[in-house]
Amino acid sequence: MIEDIELETLINDVYEYYGFDFGSYSRASLKRRVNRLFHLDGFTHFHEFLSRVRYDPEYYKRMVDEITVNVTEMFRDPSFYRVLRNEILPLLGTKPFIRLWHAGCSTGEEVYSMAIMLKEAGLLHKSLIYATDINASVLETAKKGIFPLRMMKEYSENYRDAGGQEDFSNYYIANYGIAKFNEELAEKMVYSQHNLVSDTSFNEFDLILCRNVLIYFDNDLQKRVINLFDESLAVLGFLALGTKETIKYSISPTKYKQFEKEKIWRKVK
């Protein structure tokens, strides 16, 4: 395992050379990710790794891509999606136009899950889903809508547990180990790179989803990001986080009302 002091040196150097601040990332996870990459790429001395990051911008990009966590799945936590489908979408459906933001969308599995639910609710045609991530290469994957075929059994179970009634396999074409999702689902998706640590609000949304991203941030950065979401959310809009995340340490509780026991909050003022 790399040393704490080495990790801090890396964080400082990355900030100095590239202006990106990992200083507010949770250390336990960040250290594991850096350690993993260090060994994956066959380094034996930390200073070699450090100078590669400093002087090779391509390698720096690889490092950012590899140390940010990009594991995601379709309809992760089916009960959450069931509440979205049954409770939230009918409320959003009364609006003439629905703007959604998936912040930290990774390879897009949750974005396609949302598009499927919007389509089944008859709302996709009047929706626009902005999906952003810090990592440019995952966005390329997301745009293609191609996911591993071996995952489809689990995803179709999640889909059914989330209240889906259709034949899940109608949403993709299987071919040589991949599942290519129908392009119709992607028509209302807009992908772009956005950094929650340093970028600002870029639109007003009715629903913001940011699931299992805040767990990688310390309390100060969580506060900043929640405030960014607050600035980006219309009154009566919804904010959805991961099942173990909360806004309660970050923003005034009078401003948001939690939706039952789910990690969904409604902006009430």
Add this chain to the structure above:
Amino acid sequence: MEKSEVITGCKVVIIGGSAGSLNALMQILPEIPKIKDFAMVIVLHRKSTDDQTLEDLISLKSNVPLKTVEDKTPLVPGFVYVAPSNYHLLFEKNDFLALDTSEKINFSRPSIDVSFESAAEIYGESLVGILLSGSNTDGTAGLQAIQAHGGTLVVQNPLAAEMPFMPNNAILYTEPHFVLHNHEILKLIISINSPND
């Protein structure tokens, strides 16, 4: 076995298990009256769609009160914590728990190795790692990390384990201080930090 029979200065007891470990845990946990100056953390392999059933069960059976693990939950002595399904459980400095959704390790999330390694780094000699039944290699690398950081290694006696593979694998690749039956594990946990009892 270099350590004395009584463990002192312990801050965290971390228990890992897979197939067959829940029964063992249910023989041990309800018999623990209370824990004073250390926290207990349980990392069991569980279904990814599992909700709160494991937490509910432990909360029902245990005299030691359970605190539900969320992002950055403070780790407080006297309580039991359970790694939530579909997350890795990590330890931060200043006694906080952290969660991570990165790749499964040993086909598992939560992975015992991940939590053991992370706890070993933070708690060093004040950590006791206990590995129970299972049919997977998870836990061995974690115990190696605890060993390297000077913590105490406890492995369920494979004869007592429903699935002896996991404890056997750990015994093969680490030097456990204790290899114990369930009632001995219970006695050991009760004796922690109580040298005069």
